Amino acid sequence: MEPCKLCPRCCGADRVKNFGFCGAGENLRVALVSLHKWEEPCLVGKNGAGTIFFSHCNLKCVYCQNFSISHEGFGAEISVARLAEIFIEQQKRGAANIELVTPTHYADKICAAIDIAKERGLTLPIVWNSNAYENLSTLELLKNRVDIFLPDLKYFDDEPAKIFSNAPNYFATASAAIKKMFELVGSPKFDGDKMIGGVIVRHLILPNFRRDSIKIVDWLYKTFGDKIFISLMNQYTPIFRAGEFKKINRPLTTFEYKSVVNHAAELGIKNCFIQFGKTADKNFIPDFNLAGV
Numbered sequence: 001m002e003p004c005k006l007c008p009r010c011c012g013a014d015r016v017k018n019f020g021f022c023g024a025g026e027n028l029r030v031a032l033v034s035l036h037k038w039e040e041p042c043l044v045g046k047n048g049a050g051t052i053f054f055s056h057c058n059l060k061c062v063y064c065q066n067f068s069i070s071h072e073g074f075g076a077e078i079s080v081a082r083l084a085e086i087f088i089e090q091q092k093r094g095a096a097n098i099e100l101v102t103p104t105h106y107a108d109k110i111c112a113a114i115d116i117a118k119e120r121g122l123t124l125p126i127v128w129n130s131n132a133y134e135n136l137s138t139l140e141l142l143k144n145r146v147d148i149f150l151p152d153l154k155y156f157d158d159e160p161a162k163i164f165s166n167a168p169n170y171f172a173t174a175s176a177a178i179k180k181m182f183e184l185v186g187s188p189k190f191d192g193d194k195m196i197g198g199v200i201v202r203h204l205i206l207p208n209f210r211r212d213s214i215k216i217v218d219w220l221y222k223t224f225g226d227k228i229f230i231s232l233m234n235q236y237t238p239i240f241r242a243g244e245f246k247k248i249n250r251p252l253t254t255f256e257y258k259s260v261v262n263h264a265a266e267l268g269i270k271n272c273f274i275q276f277g278k279t280a281d282k283n284f285i286p287d288f289n290l291a292g293v
Helices: 080-092 105-117 138-141 158-165 171-187 210-224 254-267
Strands: 027-034 051-056 076-078 098-101 125-130 148-151 190-191 195-204 228-232 272-274
Touching: 027 080, 027 105, 051 080, 080 098, 080 105, 105 138, 105 171, 138 158, 148 210, 158 171, 171 195, 171 210, 195 210, 210 228, 210 254, 228 254, 254 272
Parallel strands: 051 098, 098 125, 125 148, 148 195, 195 228, 228 272
Antiparallel strands: 027 051, 027 076, 190 195
């Protein structure tokens, strides 16, 4: 961390003394530990995914539904040893996996916690749930530690990436990262209905940007075919600072979502999750109350 180059920002912050671009300091910070049942079906099992929500983020998405932890940094500081204990506790609760949510800026300490927990009997698959804005060198640290990558590929064109997430060169960076993720874990592996290895690429469709979404679907299928899963999400909710941006200050329409889903079907994509019903609801946002921390 001296200087910090864990993410593509390479901001060079000495996080022992200061905060990085992401807002994180030296120590791990966690806002919620839970059994989460609203993930893709292959990740939840009987009891839910064993989610651990980390505070801060290396993106600055103006519509982030978790803004209280990603932007405002709500959470409690914990040690590497405590994180390893949390992994074991999630296993005892019957979690389907250990799902690390927005973990990139703590990658070095998370790796240490994984190693400790495995020595103590952790056997659950490790899920790396990130925004895909990753350094290849950081991803290399995850080799033989992370089993499932769950990146959210947000944008194809650079303009919305810069405007809405302050993320220059987003697609070039994220696409290279996803290729690296696939290199590390390969094609999907299952134990019954439960995924134990592989890549699921999420994409949240934004209002007025369905054509950008179609470009993402095209790239994913051309690059990976059915060797990965794609998860097309219609749950966009205009929240946080979205009201400052006219194009995204409304929910997604049924037409916008179906046009992307239909395009995926026309391409012949088989491994694709889609959402039904009213998912654009603030009630689906977790209650970040430090439970389990």
